[in-house]
Amino acid sequence: MASLIWHPIRRLLFGPPSAPSISFDPARDIPSLAGKVILITGGAGDLGKALAIEHARHGPAQIYIADLAQEDNGEAVIRSIRESASLPPAGDGGVLIKFIDVDLASFESVRKAAGRLRAEIGRLDILVNNAGVVLMRNEVSVDGYELTWAINFMGHALLTKLLLPTLLSTASQLESSDVRIIVVSSEGHAMVPRGGIAFDQLKTPCKDISYVHRYGQTKLALILYAKSLSLLHPEITTVSVHPGRILTGLFRRLQKDSKLFKYTALITPLFTTSVENGVRNHLWASTAPIHQAKTVEARDGAAATGNSDNKSPNLGVVVSGTYYEPVGVTGKESALAQDEALRVRLWEWVEGELDGQVTGTTA
Template identity: 40%
Template sequence: MFITAMASFAWANVNPTNYIGGVSFRPERDIPNLSGKVVLVTGGNTGLGKESIRQILARNPAHVFLAARSEQNAKAAIEDLKSSSSNANTDAKLTWLPLDLSSTKSVQDAAGSFKAQSSRLDILILNAGVMSLPPGETDLGHEIQLGTNHTGHFLLTKLLLPTLLRTAEEEEAGSSDVRVVSLSSIGHNLAPSFETILDQKKLKRCNTHARYGASKVANILFAAELARRYPSIMAVSVHPGLIATDLYAPLGKRNPVAALGSRVLGAVGTPVEAGARNQLWAAVGAKRAELVNGAYYVPVGNCKVHNRYVRSEEMGKELWEWTEKELRKGNANPSTAPGPDHKEGFLERTFQPHHAHHEQQQQQEQKPVFERRESQEEMEIPAQPKPQHHRRRSSTLQRLKEYMGNQDELDEAGKTYAKLM
């Protein structure tokens, strides 16, 4: 199973059709001055998050929040970022925001702490993530990778929405530029069925790669749905590439083959400086008019408009409503302690229906939000041609079935393989 999954993942990474297109982007040339901007990056203490902060700081933003779960790691990262020479001239404030995405209370506390320190939020990079973890769950009972990578980020974003929307409205008409960038992955190709993603019992029985894939599907669906519901915010998802970071560390601990695979990935992976380019392009590099709201991009700036998760309004809506319902259930659970800014009906207010939000906005006679830029037609892509490799796939699947034992896992692997071919 591991070999099949890794082969699928590697294939998706090297498949040239995934990389046709894109834009030329050099952060030092293309990121404009960010003065006045407030930025929040989750998982900012290491890897792509820390590198994104490093390059953003060099453009003189007003305030950067480095969200991380470990005080020691966060403070070490801040020290390093502040002392790095390219940032020596910046006046930007750099602040640790304690955040553990696997804990509802921690996410609530983080949102409360952020709001106490800043009245605006221009750029939110939902970067933190875990991969290849053994079975586990968050305090909400969600599968650990889905719960961390998706549910935690969903709650954080929802709690920060009033600030994001207010910031978008404060901008002069037509120049609103609030962005939310979700880190997804080409590993979304490893996901089980959508039905399994929403069924936590079933999801927890899947192998670790499928569970990671599920969380990365959710990241794409979330960005697309956020864009549909709140078009004044530019929300996109990105795959960064295959980058040598700590993300692969748990893989190395699984078994000797996985350890070798992890080492190979480390050797062939893109260095983190270049690896952060796609998310930097989406968050601060690209002009707003260059971005398609709700889209999914592979490096750099290569818009995959045909991605089925971007296109599926049904799945986006269902995931959104399912996550809201799950979080409401969590709030009713006495083991989930409320945050310091908790008041009765806290989550209910946070999750008031979309139309209610708009009605409220209208009542307050606020300025109309930025019109959604792309037309429906731009997102309508003709149906994909039927795959031509049916015979080859079935014989390969047959061989796979003979080689490996567990029928459930084989069926998942077969579906993944078929999808990728």
């Protein structure tokens, strides 16, 4: 009886239930990650840290946690990851975990972090562009971009561009190489300003655009950017993921800053899931078997048939260029996320913006 009343209310408030997840158990399904080098932005945050812990349990060579500078240079985060993953103390061999400070809002900081990474690592197997913010305040970054746009999109675009040579050289080492870029987007990519991305306001505080839409346009841009990367670099598997709704640092900050989130705090647990569950889509995308087709045409066909009806031959296989909802569910992106003209326009715009940022580096 209660469910007769509750289900319609839940649907009204929080939308239709998600399509069924594919079967994925991190402990059982993640293969050995031996030899792999992994970089996770926002790795000190809730989902980033949970991702690092589960990756660490599967024995990669190195995990880099990239996040805002910490007073202890990331020592507490590293210790907590090692303890949670039951790793031996640092220095006893096994997985090496390092902290690298980066402020994604600043091109200078991103260039510095990428320079340090390139000097330290000979390979990069998994790049997870996970950091993200929802900002109520209207501000511009030191480089003049609206701050949400600067952190969620521009910083990641520059970091990826600077690390591409390392990713590509890793991909070229073996015919069977498996190099991935995981871009953390959101179902919020559907809540955007008119036209999707307000190109004419990206270098302003976007005063006329709500914080929901400012966040949404960054998440839409990340999906489109991932598609462009997958088309231009078929030797790398690039996908975007929505993790689900999880009570993380991002939500806790909103509960402080936004009246709506503060007043609905009591019911938040009804529509959020645990961090452990919420990180499963990141984990699946970064470790499940990849589609082996090396041509864009073959992978396009795979993405088109990779639906969640439990009949697709690609079910459970990570197809480059695809947007996934939890876990491994396709076919959920908005019309704008599938808009070719918008994808090309964004790619050309961002390439133009980043042009001067790469010259002078060794990338």
